[in-house]
Amino acid sequence: MILHVAVGIITNPKGQVLIALRPPQVVMPGLWEFPGGKFEAGEDGFMALKRELQEEIGIDVLAATLFLQHQHSYPGREVLLHTWWVDEYQGTPVGCEQQEVRWVDYDDLKNYEFPEGNQHILEALEARFLKSAMETNSK
Numbered sequence: 001m002i003l004h005v006a007v008g009i010i011t012n013p014k015g016q017v018l019i020a021l022r023p024p025q026v027v028m029p030g031l032w033e034f035p036g037g038k039f040e041a042g043e044d045g046f047m048a049l050k051r052e053l054q055e056e057i058g059i060d061v062l063a064a065t066l067f068l069q070h071q072h073s074y075p076g077r078e079v080l081l082h083t084w085w086v087d088e089y090q091g092t093p094v095g096c097e098q099q100e101v102r103w104v105d106y107d108d109l110k111n112y113e114f115p116e117g118n119q120h121i122l123e124a125l126e127a128r129f130l131k132s133a134m135e136t137n138s139k
Contacts, residue, residue, distance in 0.1 A: 001078070002071070002078045002079070002080050003038060003077060003078065003079045003080070004038065004039040004045075004048070004079075004080050004082060005036060005037060005038055005039070005079050005080065005081050005082065006036045006037065006038075006039060006045055006046075006048035006049040006052050006082050006084065007033075007034045007035070007036035007049075007081050007082065007083040007084065007121065008034060008035050008036050008049055008052075008053050008061070008064070008083075008084050008086045009034055009067055009083060009084065009085050009086060009121075009125070010034075010035065010053075010059075010086045010089065010093065011086075012103055014103070014105075015105070015106065016103040016104055016105055016106070017034075017103070017104055017105075017106060017109065017125070018034070018035065018057070018093055018101060018102070018103055018104075019032045019033065019034060019035075019101070019102055019104055019109070019112060020032065020033055020034075020035050020056070020057070020095065020099050020100065020101045020102075021033075021099050021100040021101075021102075022099070022115075023097060023098065023099045028115050030113075031113050031114055031115050032112040032113060032114050033114060033115060033118060034083070034118065034121065035052070035053055035056050035057050035093075035101070036048075036049065036052050036053070036056070037052040037055075037056060038052075045066065045082040045084065046061075046064060046084070048082070049061055049064055049082075049084050049086075053086070053089070055096060055097075056095075056096055056097060056099075057093040057094060057095065057096060057101060058091055058092070058093065058094050058096045059089045059090065059091040059092070059093050060089060060090045060091055061086055061088075061089050062087075062088040062089055062090060063086075063087040063088040064084040064085060064086045064087055064088075065084065065085045065087055066082065066083075066084055066085075067083045067084055067085040067121075067124065068081075068083045068120070068121065068124050069081065069082050069083065070083070070117070070120040070121065072116065072117035072120070074116070074117065079117055081117055081118075081120075081121065083121050083124075106125065106126075106129045109122060109125070
């Protein structure tokens with residue numbers, strides 16, 4: 001069985017990305033992640049994203065675009081990460097589940113340890129940020 005997970009990429013006006021520290025009571029504690037969580041029965045990806053980001057970091061997602069989907073195999077579990085670029089939201093992200101949240105410059109993401117399944121997301125972010133930087137420099 002594949003576990004479907006909604007993941008949100010949230011940026012601020014400074015171009016920083018929001019990450020959260022996985023708390024001690026969950027699988028892979030102490031690793032950093034992009035906020036999100038498991039789909040519930042009957043939810044599509046956007047519904048799961050909205051609910052999870054409201055519960056986890058207290059924001060209301062108004063608009064989001066599917067950024068990528070990636071399946072990853074962990075020992076004893078298959079996950080399909082539905083990663084969304086959060087285009088618009090209301091509220092200020094906070095750790096509603098007592099987890100630390102942090103705004104990080106894109107270049108600093110490499111200094112944080114993420115679950116293996118997030119590596120594909122990190123690579124896609126790198127490509128997006130490099131493309132954006134190249135377009136800015138060519139103007």
